[in-house]
Amino acid sequence: MMSQSLSIQKLLDEFERLPGIGPKSAQRIVYWLLNTSHSDAERLAQAIIEVKETVSFCPQCFNYAEGGLCAVCADTKRDNSILCVVSEPRDITAIEKTREFSGLYHVLGGAISPIDGVSPDDLTIKDLIGRLAGSEVKEVILATNTNVEGETTAVYLSKLIKPLGVKTTRLASGLPVGGDIEFADEVTLGRAIESRREL
Amino acid sequence: MMSQSLSIQKLLDEFERLPGIGPKSAQRIVYWLLNTSHSDAERLAQAIIEVKETVSFCPQCFNYAEGGLCAVCADTKRDNSILCVVSEPRDITAIEKTREFSGLYHVLGGAISPIDGVSPDDLTIKDLIGRLAGSEVKEVILATNTNVEGETTAVYLSKLIKPLGVKTTRLASGLPVGGDIEFADEVTLGRAIESRREL
Numbered sequence: 001m002m003s004q005s006l007s008i009q010k011l012l013d014e015f016e017r018l019p020g021i022g023p024k025s026a027q028r029i030v031y032w033l034l035n036t037s038h039s040d041a042e043r044l045a046q047a048i049i050e051v052k053e054t055v056s057f058c059p060q061c062f063n064y065a066e067g068g069l070c071a072v073c074a075d076t077k078r079d080n081s082i083l084c085v086v087s088e089p090r091d092i093t094a095i096e097k098t099r100e101f102s103g104l105y106h107v108l109g110g111a112i113s114p115i116d117g118v119s120p121d122d123l124t125i126k127d128l129i130g131r132l133a134g135s136e137v138k139e140v141i142l143a144t145n146t147n148v149e150g151e152t153t154a155v156y157l158s159k160l161i162k163p164l165g166v167k168t169t170r171l172a173s174g175l176p177v178g179g180d181i182e183f184a185d186e187v188t189l190g191r192a193i194e195s196r197r198e199l
Numbered sequence: 200m201m202s203q204s205l206s207i208q209k210l211l212d213e214f215e216r217l218p219g220i221g222p223k224s225a226q227r228i229v230y231w232l233l234n235t236s237h238s239d240a241e242r243l244a245q246a247i248i249e250v251k252e253t254v255s256f257c258p259q260c261f262n263y264a265e266g267g268l269c270a271v272c273a274d275t276k277r278d279n280s281i282l283c284v285v286s287e288p289r290d291i292t293a294i295e296k297t298r299e300f301s302g303l304y305h306v307l308g309g310a311i312s313p314i315d316g317v318s319p320d321d322l323t324i325k326d327l328i329g330r331l332a333g334s335e336v337k338e339v340i341l342a343t344n345t346n347v348e349g350e351t352t353a354v355y356l357s358k359l360i361k362p363l364g365v366k367t368t369r370l371a372s373g374l375p376v377g378g379d380i381e382f383a384d385e386v387t388l389g390r391a392i393e394s395r396r397e398l
Contacts, residue, residue: 004270004292005253005265006265007246007254007265008263010246010249010250011249014243015243018228018243019227020224020228021224021228025219025220027292028218028219029218029219029220030250031287031288033217033250033251034250034251034263034288038251040216041247041251042247042248043213044213044216044244044247045243045244047206047213048232048240048241048243050210051206051209051210051229051232051240052232052233052241054204054206055207055233064233070204071203071204089230089233090230093203
């Protein structure tokens with residue numbers, strides 16, 4: 001647009017590239033930034049640069065960390081007899097929010113997907129097996145997604161881990177809490193019936 | 200959250216402060232930034248800093264500009280006999296998109312609002328009157344919003360401008376194009392009937 005200054009247009013373009021940000025949202029954010037104080041805008045820019053400079057992967061579980069172990073691995077109060085295997089670091093955030101799990105994690109860095117060319121060797125599976133060998137881990141929760149790739153990965157891992165004498169479990173499938181039976185898809189409802197529990 | 204690294208949490212907080220960005224969107228953007236290349240993230244940070252450093256107000260119309268006149272005022276092909284008065288620079292963007300207006304603009308920097316403590320002296324009204332005196336401007340379009348503050352400002356300006364022998368006009372009110380009569384609010388529909396035009 002002719003009426004727009006070059007640096008405003010450049011910032012609009014940068015924001016539009018972010019996930020979930022369309023042209024309208026980008027415009028709203030850019031005008032907000034133009035009206036906000038210099039130091040506010042600089043703090044955002046600085047935080048972006050800082051996150052890229054300081055965040056690396058935890059050498060033990062491959063969660064995001066700032067040099068050395070991640071916050072979970074470094075926490076000596078966590079139960080190191082139970083390990084939760086997830087695809088991505090963001091899954092850890094979701095599980096931590098439940099406050100139901102106090103063990104350690106292992107991030108695979110994806111899920112097995114022949115279509116996308118992701119083989120077991122592209123994931124941190126070797127590191128996981130190395131971690132289990134000679135450790136105190138008694139149970140591994142395979143918390144990969146409940147789609148084809150996640151299920152395939154869980155089955156693959158289960159076959160590798162069971163011979164080590166470690167119990168493997170999978171997150172329960174069923175109706176979402178607060179959900180209507182009427183609106184549940186048939187696969188989920190079928191799984192809920194299959195895994196019904198006694199009251 | 201204990202499981203989050205400090206710099207990730209800081210960036211999440213910064214993004215959540217932006218308009219229209221909730222915790223979920225902020226998380227999505229931050230994880231995207233963590234996965235993207237170093238240079239991509241830096242370009243966004245740089246664009247934020249640059250916009251704050253280079254963007255100032257046009258000395259003639261108070262639109263955003265990069266030192267000196269804004270893109271509209273600097274464009275010699277624009278019709279300088281017609282002036283469109285708006286509240287904010289973003290209104291210029293909206294009007295430019297219509298490609299229906301080829302004159303110049305004047306940004307008030309808000310609208311008269313006794314409740315919010317905005318008096319005529321807080322706006323660029325004196326600059327507007329100064330601009331009109333001895334200029335070639337034949338018509339001033341008062342394109343403030345159609346809410347109470349915008350209408351008040353338009354009436355106030357109209358009373359100041361008319362004695363200068365300059366025609367003042369207001370944007371038409373009526374049904375939005377593609378809108379259903381059934382769903383129009385009664386004030387808008389009343390205005391549409393009042394301002395009906397002959398076919």
